Amino acid sequence: MRTQVGIIGAGPAGLLLSHLLHLRGIDSVVLERRGRDEIESTIRAGVLEQGTMDLLTEAGVGERMKAEGAVHHGFELAFEGQRRRIDLTGLTGKSITVYAQHEVLKDLVAARVAAGGKVFFNVSDTSIHGIETDHPSLRFVYEGEPHEVQCDYVIGCDGFHGVSRAAIPAVRREDYERVFPFGWFGILVEAPPSSDELIYARHERGFALVSTRSPNVQRMYFQCDPADSVDRWSDDRIWSELHARVDSSDGQHVVEGRIFQKNIVGMRSFVSATMQHGRLFLAGDAAHIVPPTGAKGLNLAVADVRVLTAALVAFYKEGRTDLLDAYSETALRRIWRAEHFSYWMTRMMHRLDDASPFEQRLQVAELEHVTTSRAAATAMAENYVGAVAV
Ligand SMILES: Cc1cc2nc3c(=O)[nH]c(=O)nc-3n(C[C@H](O)[C@H](O)[C@H](O)COP(=O)(O)OP(=O)(O)OC[C@H]3O[C@@H](n4cnc5c(N)ncnc54)[C@H](O)[C@@H]3O)c2cc1C
Numbered sequence: 040m041r042t043q044v045g046i047i048g049a050g051p052a053g054l055l056l057s058h059l060l061h062l063r064g065i066d067s068v069v070l071e072r073r074g075r076d077e078i079e080s081t082i083r084a085g086v087l088e089q090g091t092m093d094l095l096t097e098a099g100v101g102e103r104m105k106a107e108g109a110v111h112h113g114f115e116l117a118f119e120g121q122r123r124r125i126d127l128t129g130l131t132g133k134s135i136t137v138y139a140q141h142e143v144l145k146d147l148v149a150a151r152v153a154a155g156g157k158v159f160f161n162v163s164d165t166s167i168h169g170i171e172t173d174h175p176s177l178r179f180v181y182e183g184e185p186h187e188v189q190c191d192y193v194i195g196c197d198g199f200h201g202v203s204r205a206a207i208p209a210v211r212r213e214d215y216e217r218v219f220p221f222g223w224f225g226i227l228v229e230a231p232p233s234s235d236e237l238i239y240a241r242h243e244r245g246f247a248l249v250s251t252r253s254p255n256v257q258r259m260y261f262q263c264d265p266a267d268s269v270d271r272w273s274d275d276r277i278w279s280e281l282h283a284r285v286d287s288s289d290g291q292h293v294v295e296g297r298i299f300q301k302n303i304v305g306m307r308s309f310v311s312a313t314m315q316h317g318r319l320f321l322a323g324d325a326a327h328i329v330p331p332t333g334a335k336g337l338n339l340a341v342a343d344v345r346v347l348t349a350a351l352v353a354f355y356k357e358g359r360t361d362l363l364d365a366y367s368e369t370a371l372r373r374i375w376r377a378e379h380f381s382y383w384m385t386r387m388m389h390r391l392d393d394a395s396p397f398e399q400r401l402q403v404a405e406l407e408h409v410t411t412s413r414a415a416a417t418a419m420a421e422n423y424v425g426a427v428a429v
Pocket residue numbers: 047048049050051052053070071072073078083084085086087140162165196197198199200201202225304322323324325331333334335336337338339340
């Protein structure tokens with residue numbers, strides 16, 4: 040099989056890249072380890088920045104997102120028994136949209152299939168060859184048979200645990216990492232929203248986030264031990280923990296409902312510099328991870344795709360390689376900004392077991408500052424909506 044761009048991973052990065060290239064007349068093949076049903080039903084991100092919405096719209100997959108996504112003009116910070124609002128639109132002129140990642144994936148898969156795109160689901164044994172030559176290739180097993188795709192470029196969009204990053208020689212790569220000693224216990228709940236906007240809560244028992252997925256399905260998280268087990272958490276215990284961390288002294292409280300999914304995710308910050316070697320380029324979680332506190336992961340994956348699409352189009356339409364050569368450097372500017380914001384928000388909102396009482400009071404002082412100083416609130420809002428110049 041021969042294509043122009045071989046893409047590993049049918050997450051948001053791989054599918055969006057493949058579709059944007061198709062719209063510009065560039066052929067690609069996408070290889071995905073999991074089944075279509077699985078990628079279309081795995082619940083992950085939900086907060087889309089305007090720039091992400093714009094690129095999805097440009098790709099022609101914005102219709103359902105605009106009809107069904109919920110536009111949020113602010114969010115609330117809960118601490119010390121009270122709630123304070125960050126007015127995103129008032130401070131930045133921008134908003135965010137809550138539209139679940141698996142819905143984005145459904146839209147992208149449908150668009151790829153309708154366009155006759157080559158997406159191979161349920162592949163195994165993906166391997167990358169010849170990235171230091173002009174003729175790289177991908178080998179994989181599909182329906183029990185070995186296959187090979189020859190291409191001009193290989194794009195690794197295969198997430199943090201994929202094979203692409205390791206294909207860059209260790210001597211070329213510098214990995215920057217911080218693994219947090221806590222995780223998030225996530226639940227999906229059949230209930231109306233507890234609040235019109237997301238609530239980020241700092242409490243001495245730990246962080247909590249009240250988020251939404253649709254008018255009937257809510258997503259809530261609370262800080263936990265990453266080694267904990269969901270089996271140890273009865274529904275009653277979960278609700279009492281969420282009430283303790285989120286309910287405010289003026290009577291606003293978390294709305295309970297039927298819990299139909301529980302999971303625990305670890306928290307990590309990670310950056311691979313460089314994001315390219317020879318004819319291999321990394322995009323999205325394959326190259327970087329942020330703790331979900333700042334809602335940046337999916338948005339960063341889409342931002343990488345924007346840079347990479349422009350670079351590949353410049354190569355195929357104008358024979359230029361300067362944008363490809365600069366890809367890693369260009370993408371890393373936004374990535375480091377988002378890494379800092381996610382880390383800062385994580386440190387401010389979570390219970391830090393190594394923090395002294397003095398440092399815990401500093402967390403509260405910082406929350407007071409970002410909710411009372413217009414300048415501090417604006418900086419936070421600009422980062423949250425992705426409106427920071429990089
Ligand atoms: C609980 C949680 C909440 C989150 N909330 C937010 C949020 O609110 N906002 C936000 O912006 N981000 C959020 N994120 C992060 C976001 O989900 C990720 O950053 C995003 O999925 C990255 O997209 P990607 O395409 O780079 O990688 P992925 O979505 O991980 O896709 C990679 C794909 O590659 C496939 N793959 C892996 N290895 C191989 C292989 N060897 N061969 C073939 N295929 C392979 C995988 O099966 C997968 O489908 C959250 C993440 C989690 C876990």
